[in-house]
Amino acid sequence: MGMSHSALAVVILAAGQGTRMKSATAKVLHTLSGVPMIGHVLSTAQALEPEHLIVVVRHEREQVEAAVADWAPEARCVVQDEIPGTGRALEVAIAALPKAFTGDVVVVSGDVPLLDSDTLRVVLDHHRDQSVPATIITTVLDDPTGYGRVIRGGDGRVLRVVEEADATPEEHGVLEVNAGSYVFSRSAVAEALGSIGTHNSQGEKYLTDVVEALATGHAVGAVRVEDSWLLQGINDRVQLGEVQALLNQMIVRGHQLAGVTVHDPASFFVDLGVELASDVEILPGVQLRGDTSIASGAVIGPDTTLLDTTVGEGAVVVRTHAEGAHIRAGANVGPFSFLRPGADIGEDGKVGAFVEIKNSTLARGAKVPHLSYIGDADIGEGTNIGAGAITANYDGVNKHRTVVGSHSRTGSHTVFVAPVTLGDGSYTAAGAVVRRDVPAGALAVSVASQRNLEGWVEANRDGTPAATAAKKAAGGKKATKG
Numbered sequence: 001m002g003m004s005h006s007a008l009a010v011v012i013l014a015a016g017q018g019t020r021m022k023s024a025t026a027k028v029l030h031t032l033s034g035v036p037m038i039g040h041v042l043s044t045a046q047a048l049e050p051e052h053l054i055v056v057v058r059h060e061r062e063q064v065e066a067a068v069a070d071w072a073p074e075a076r077c078v079v080q081d082e083i084p085g086t087g088r089a090l091e092v093a094i095a096a097l098p099k100a101f102t103g104d105v106v107v108v109s110g111d112v113p114l115l116d117s118d119t120l121r122v123v124l125d126h127h128r129d130q131s132v133p134a135t136i137i138t139t140v141l142d143d144p145t146g147y148g149r150v151i152r153g154g155d156g157r158v159l160r161v162v163e164e165a166d167a168t169p170e171e172h173g174v175l176e177v178n179a180g181s182y183v184f185s186r187s188a189v190a191e192a193l194g195s196i197g198t199h200n201s202q203g204e205k206y207l208t209d210v211v212e213a214l215a216t217g218h219a220v221g222a223v224r225v226e227d228s229w230l231l232q233g234i235n236d237r238v239q240l241g242e243v244q245a246l247l248n249q250m251i252v253r254g255h256q257l258a259g260v261t262v263h264d265p266a267s268f269f270v271d272l273g274v275e276l277a278s279d280v281e282i283l284p285g286v287q288l289r290g291d292t293s294i295a296s297g298a299v300i301g302p303d304t305t306l307l308d309t310t311v312g313e314g315a316v317v318v319r320t321h322a323e324g325a326h327i328r329a330g331a332n333v334g335p336f337s338f339l340r341p342g343a344d345i346g347e348d349g350k351v352g353a354f355v356e357i358k359n360s361t362l363a364r365g366a367k368v369p370h371l372s373y374i375g376d377a378d379i380g381e382g383t384n385i386g387a388g389a390i391t392a393n394y395d396g397v398n399k400h401r402t403v404v405g406s407h408s409r410t411g412s413h414t415v416f417v418a419p420v421t422l423g424d425g426s427y428t429a430a431g432a433v434v435r436r437d438v439p440a441g442a443l444a445v446s447v448a449s450q451r452n453l454e455g456w457v458e459a460n461r462d463g464t465p466a467a468t469a470a471k472k473a474a475g476g477k478k479a480t481k482g
């Protein structure tokens with residue numbers, strides 16, 4: 001077998017309009033587990049290590065080209081002209097291959113994202129072993145609606161593929177469908193594409209028509225795949241949802257086999273890029289998105305969403321929403337915490353109920369346990385921020401930082417008017433509005449001392465339940481004014 005026979009090109013068909021998606025976004029850019037559909041297909045194509053990787057584009061071309069450049073910079077986009085159909089798409093791709101290329105062409109659809117490289121390698125080997133001009137991939141479905149049907153002769157040989165819209169009632173009953181992915185020998189498919197027209201119900205140049213053209217005179221190979229779900233195409237949002245559910249199940253299963261406890265796999269949604277160490281525990285209702293990674297022994301959930309967030313060993317994160325945050329080892333977050341980009345919760349730190357933290361660092365052991373907004377702040381080691389603290393970080397024009405030293409204790413309902421710095425071991429009184437720096441070890445008090453106007457309620461709110469209660473507490477005698 002010479003070099004030219006083993007040369008490989010992969011063509012991804014992604015020029016279609018995706019009308020059935022009813023979307024302003026190109027079909028192949030809809031994401032599955034955090035990766036655009038075309039990204040899944042590009043990764044599969046890359047795994048085959050082809051000499052040429054071509055993506056055929058047309059509709060929403062700029063968007064699709066940008067995604068392709070992102071995922072596979074080595075891929076080349078070629079633009080389909082106004083002649084519609086999968087056959088025309090392959091024709092323009094083939095024309096873009098160097099003339100000297102006489103190898104095999106693997107064709108995959110941009111809308112069949114679960115088809116994997118192992119399956120394609122089996123098909124490619126089969127194609128090469130049989131020395132056929134074309135090999136199609138098929139599967140048998142209980143409900144073949146929407147797919148092209150594979151028509152075989154009495155001897156079992158593949159004769160042609162008929163699209164649903166063009167099929168006779170008898171052909172509709174065929175359960176073996178065309179997966180829309182193929183291996184062709186370049187010269188054979190180029191010639192066959194030249195011979196087919198657009199005489200069908202959709203007025204398109206069907207790639208499926210080359211099967212009939214090539215089956216006349218030669219044998220066409222076919223590989224029947226047992227795991228039909230690998231070949232599910234996405235033409236509408238129902239199928240998008242079905243494929244997403246399948247992919248999520250596969251990803252979750254992979255994590256389980258790698259040592260992650262998942263209490264309710266059906267309510268655990270995890271993107272492809274997420275890393276989970278062994279002995280992570282996931283409670284029901286958890287979504288882990290983007291570049292999230294969770295270290296060993298951490299417990300996440302229930303009802304928690306983490307996006308681009310890292311969680312350290314043994315941390316516990318309960319009913320929390322976090323984006324772009326770091327939760328260090330042993331930290332405790334939630335329930336009902338909101339961590340925004342740049343929130344960095346130190347080792348053994350704590351963030352409690354109804355606390356929002358943005359662009360702030362909490363050093364080791366620092367705690368913000370209750371009802372607070374901490375933005376643009378650095379909180380020192382072992383410091384406890386009292387309930388209801390607010391950093392007034394925004395003056396309406398600029399954001400300013402609040403710095404609190406180590407082992408400070410701030411009183412309930414302290415307002416930090418930034419920029420402001422509190423030294424190590426400092427305290428603030430309850431309700432303090434801290435506008436000036438506080439030296440180390442000082443107690444900041446900013447609220448006027450309390451006066452009690454005795455008898456005020458009886459004098460001013462006579463007849464109310466409060467006045468009656470006050471009278472009773474005073475033992476019937478009228479309280480003196482103080």
Ligand code: UD1
Nearest residue numbers: 013014015016084085086089110111147148178179180233
């Ligand atoms: C196609 C097959 C069908 C098969 C099914 C499997 C044809 C005629 N039919 O039907 O036999 O059972 O896939 O999923 O091939 N595309 C282009 N240019 C075009 C039209 C489409 O590049 O002019 C691309 C689309 O972006 C898509 C792929 O080709 O990624 C398939 O097109 P689609 O319209 O989804 O074809 P199906 O109706 O699914």
Ligand code: MG
Nearest residue numbers: 111233234235
């Ligand atoms: Mg399709």
